[in-house]
Amino acid sequence: VIKLKDSAYSSWCYFLLGLWLGLLPFAKFQTIPMGLVLALFLVFFLFKTQQWKRLLALIGGGVLPLLLVNGYYYHYDQLGTFWNDYFWSYYYYSFSTVHSKLETTNRFSPLTIGRFVFQPAATRVFWAVQVVLILTGVVQFLRFPARRVVVSRSVMGLAVGVALVSLYAVLQAGNPFDHYLLFLFVPSVVLAGFCSLYFSPKTFSSLWTVALLAIALEGVRNVVAFPLGAVPKLPKSDAMIRKAIQANIFPNETMTIWGYADRFFVYEHLPAGNRLPHSYWIYTKSPLQTHRQRELIDDLDQNKPALFMDAMVAPVSTIYVPDNVNYRHEKFPIIAKYVREHYTLVDVVKGARFYRRKKE
Structure with a gap:
């Protein structure tokens, strides 16, 4: 950026620079403000020096990633998935009190x-x-x-x-x-x-x-002061949950976990049966809650995970388990109906419920 006055930089260099800036939101949504400042600095310089071709190359490279991503999702008729699961998800996360009790005006004190x-x-x-x-x-x-x-x-x-x-x-x-x-x-x-x-x-x-x-x-x-030592042993409850999972699932099958206990996918080397490894975004009240519940149903219907584990109980779910709120799957009618119709309760361990998919 400091050496932009060097006329040796071709329009392709500005296109690649714009492409890099355009990719920032897909690396981390929080980088958008930084990317915008850099982009505005470049645009101002190119506009001031009347380098129109390079300005168009920069803008073209910047918008290309967004166009390609939208084109990809549009091809599969999933355009709403991108905007709801990525853009609007991070928008509500950053600019509302849905996921933070701290008022927006107090965040910068x-x-x-x-x-x-x-x-x-x-x-x-x-x-x-x-x-x-x-x-x-x-x-x-x-x-x-x-x-x-x-x-x-x-x-x-x-x-x-x-x-x-x-x-x-x-x-x-x-x-x-x-x-x-x-x-x-x-x-x-x-x-x-x-x-x-x-x-x-x-x-x-x-x-x-x-x-x-x-x-x-x-x-x-x-x-x-860096902590060293052996990896701590699993809590006894985790060991019992693992045994229950192993007893109710076969090789090459998938599992869905309702709750915040995604560590069991790692322990058992199992793929998730839905797009989210935990259900925090699904049971949390937000403008996107209905959309995410429907997505879960679509994933369960398409992937047909063999095991559905309701882990929304402490200490199986380690965080986001309020004492005075019931976030079990049956609290949500559309999910409760699907589980009731397609799964059978086969085990209960430490409050975690294991449902095996019915043969269809």
Whole structure:
């Protein structure tokens, strides 16, 4: 991006760059804000310099993945599957309170940001260092705005924009999962590096020496404190569930699990009989709940899994099992009707129910 003024880049290079940006949403939906900032920066530059062919190549490459995916799903008459299971699913996840109790307006408060960023103990020093470097650079810029640095203002603005939208991307959903912070590592380091250009030589040397030493010590501590040891044995209840699965399924058959217990697919090396390894998205109230229940029925009807296990009971389902809500499959009429008509209860172990498919 920094070297776009080089006229040696052909339109094909811009097409491939657009293609890469267009593929970002299919790698991770959360990368869309970052991709948009990069795309807008490129579009602005090409528009400003009147490079129309390269601009069209960039836009064409950007929209091509979306057109190809929609064409593929349209060919199989499954266009609604893509938009409901991917686009609208992540839209409701990110821009509603369906999957997070935190109101949208509170997701970007300084308190929320601080709690989220400094929540993982393994990276607190790293983030503290980034904050100090960035804030020091901002103060120096405000004090000496005319100071010239080797990086242009446009590239500096791009770094700020990418860092801000990366922070936005990790906060938008309102779920403080530690792995979301991975989106912030590179943008924050780049921004901290650019901000450091406004330091005086003495400040630069002192701050970066302390910063690198602090991060190195944190890295050493994390390596030393890394948990080692044998893989823990399965809980007794898991062992009993595994025996029940093995007793009620034959080789080359598939299984569907109702609940949040997808670990049993791994334990038994069994393929899932439906497109989702757990049913969290199906029993959770959302605008897509009816659609997902119908999808489950379609999958059961098409794949005909030999075993249907209702694992929606603690401790078989390990998470998302509220005490005061019944999320058993029979609570949902369309699913209860299908299981009743096509499956027979053959075993109950630790509250988990095993249904064997009837011969048809």
